[in-house]
Amino acid sequence: MSMNTVPERLAALRAAMKANGVDVYLIPVGDPHSSEYLPDHYTSLTYFSGFHGENSNFVVTMTESAVWADGRYFVQAEKEIAGTEIQLMRMGEPGVPTAEEYCGKVLPEGGTLGLCGLTANCALVNNLKKELEPKHGSIKTLFLEDELWVEGRPARPATPAWILPKEYAGFSPAEKLEQLRAKLKEQGCTAQLVGKLDNLAWLLNLRAMDIECTPYAMAYCYVTPSRAVLFINQARVTPEAKAELEANGVTLADYDSILDVMAAETEPQTVLAESATVNYAVYQVLENNPALTVKDAADPLLAMKGVKNEVELAHLRESHLRDAVAMVRFQIELENRLASGEQLTELTVDEILHKYRSADDKFLVESFGTIAAYGGNAAMMHYHATPEDHAVLQRKGFLLVDSGATYMDGTTDITRTYPLGELTEDERLFYTWTLQCHIDIAKAVWLDYCDCHMLDTIAREPLWRHLINYRCGTGHSVSFVGNVHEGPHALNGRNTTLMRPGMIVTDEPGVYEAGEVGIRIENEIECYHKADNQYGTFLAFRPITFVPIATSPIVPGVLDKEQIAWLNDYHRKVFEQLAPRLTEDERAWLAEKCAAIGC
The missing domain is CATH 3.40.350.10 (Creatinase/prolidase N-terminal domain)
Structure with a gap:
């Protein structure tokens, strides 16, 4: 049987299910280690469904199939499963069952659910057992992905340790x-x-x-x-x-x-x-x-x-400054090449960034695939330009660039949204409100009993005032010389971890209007001990990312005095930290980008 298309692969999977006495088969996004990003060898969900998202499950019965996607991937998932039988389950939306609930619903009385025991974590299986109980269903561990996905499957990785x-x-x-x-x-x-x-x-x-x-x-x-x-x-x-x-x-x-x-x-x-x-x-x-x-x-x-030690923190601060120099040089080259009339694409952005970051002798690898998204593409939070599908940059609207690197002494993650020319009034307002959100969490001071989900609301309030929200967290923890997302803390509506001095988290609110515009401004920030007094222990954040934030799109009269003071102080520090590492021409460019703004 040919196995080149999703329908053909589903047919082969159903034949194997039948042969093994399985009524429902579940394929999670997963490897044996519950990794967020998977080695290519373990991308079975993508192989069988065509969907490339994280945090997902794919469930196949003899007559139907469904894939679960979270808010970051709704648009992408629709696109990738278009033309197949697969139903999209929008996680978190009203009336949408979880994958486990769905399995319980579609399993026949006394039926059997199959899955791979190495790629399903135990918590997922425990949840499944609860849902299958009313139907007296059982779980059978199988390796159907391994049996069916043989041709062209990448080997299990074995890079030097x-x-x-x-x-x-x-x-x-x-x-x-x-x-x-x-x-x-x-x-x-x-x-x-x-x-x-x-x-x-x-x-x-x-x-x-x-x-x-x-x-x-x-x-x-x-x-x-x-x-x-x-x-x-x-x-x-x-x-x-x-x-x-x-x-x-x-x-x-x-x-x-x-x-x-x-x-x-x-x-x-x-x-x-x-x-x-x-x-x-x-x-x-x-x-x-x-x-x-x-x-x-x-x-x-x-x-x-999750709490970085003093040695790690010292190295992190240094690696972020070298990364900032690469970001400055990237922006200068991008602006110069656009000004000369050269036609650039989203792919060019990745090339320029890699050139400057990889010149660092401590550079190991990009910390994730660069997200360079122009115009409406930026509304997809995890959009990735490909040689087959990418936008040409024009002298209008915004270019969102989310990127980072891992060095021997730290891991970075930064997003800047660059104005490339004429902006609409909406674009300018969305940008200004996003910046307000970014500043409000960056300058937050709180008593140490406040947990992450309380802090998350501080960041959202300027957008909530305009009845706008973003469907993702405000920020995540970043590993030391490791993965770009870690725990235990994250700024989102569900995380109840208490922030502690030495924790690093990103500050990345945004506005995502489908098909129109996507805006995000992201720094990594460090939690530190601010003061003890009769009221208790106060904590605060300070940035470890020092890269200019575009000020030209800001709508006058929207930022309050404290927000303007924060932004001007931040830019003063950016200039102080980076100027000694730059050439004279680069310093002149940076001085302009870091110029104080009025009200």
Whole structure:
């Protein structure tokens, strides 16, 4: 059977479902480590459905199929599944069931749901079990994706694994293991199975390039009071890294041996395994081993790495300044080439940015695929220009550029919205209101009992006044030399984490009017301790991103005095920080961009 189109792939999947006695099959966006960005080997949902979004599930029955997309991907999903039988489920919209609820609804009485135990995390399976219970349904772990997607499937990644030096990380793997063991003891556990790659990378200072734009190695780590076993493809570990890991008390085992080794483990332990991040296959093995008592609790590593240590913070500030110089040089070149009449596209933006960032001797990789979106394209929050589908830049409207890089000493994420010429009144107002939101959270001061979702409302208020909202969070945490999105904190309507000094978060409100315009202004900001007094402990933010914010689109009379004062002070700091790193011509350009504005 031909397998070149989505309908053909769905037909093959249904035939395999029938052969395996499965009524419903679920394919999550997922790999064995609950990664946000997937190695190409694990993009089964895209292969079978054609949809490229994150945070999604694809459910197939014998007669229908549906894909779930969140607000960031509504427009993109419609486009990508157009012409197929697949129904779009808009997550969070009234009356839209969750994937788990849908499975419960479409499963016949006493039916069987199939899924891959390695790519479905345990929390997803637990939710499914609840929904299938009324129908007396059962779950069968299968590997249909592996059986059917053979031709042209990318291999599992195995890039060289290396150790980030302590001079950047602040602590050695042995020191971090001791910190983890102390935290486990507090949680009533003696051991942990670490499955999430960002947590594992931080714990062992382990880095590789297994995921595009994300410097991690596919691996698991089992930590007990006396041992730390790293399950990894050993052929890809450099001799230096192997020696360093062993010197830090870490032994190596083969990646594919994880299920057999954990099944054969005889040392009694109370093992912390977070169901949201440990895959169902591994979790089942742990639960079925009589020597192990499994405790499903929050992974302490997330909170540990969420607060950056002093060494990491010092390096982050420095890497952001070098990144800012690249951003300045990018903008100068972009403006000069547009002014000369050269025809540029969204793809040109990526090329120029890469040229300046990669010239840095500490540059590792872009921290995510650059989003360069002109005009209406910017209304799609995660739009990516391709050689087949991209816009030509014109001398009017806005160009939104969301980009970043990972260096040996930090990870950056920044968005600027550049006016390319004449703007409509609406464009100018949307820009000004977005800037108000950005400034309001940047200058916020709060008592330390306020959690992230309370802070998120501060950022939205200027847009809410005009009955406008954005369907995403205001900001996310960023890893140190790692993935561009991490936890535990994020500025959104659901996150109840308390911000703490040393936490980094992005400040990126926006306006997204479908087909018309998209505007976002983003800095990374650092939470710091502002003061203690009779009322308690006050916290605040300070920027670690120092790049000019366009002032020409600002509508006069909208920003209040405090917002104008913040913006002028920010630009004064941008000039102070960057001027010594620039040429004379670049300094003159920067002085103009950082000029104070009146009311």
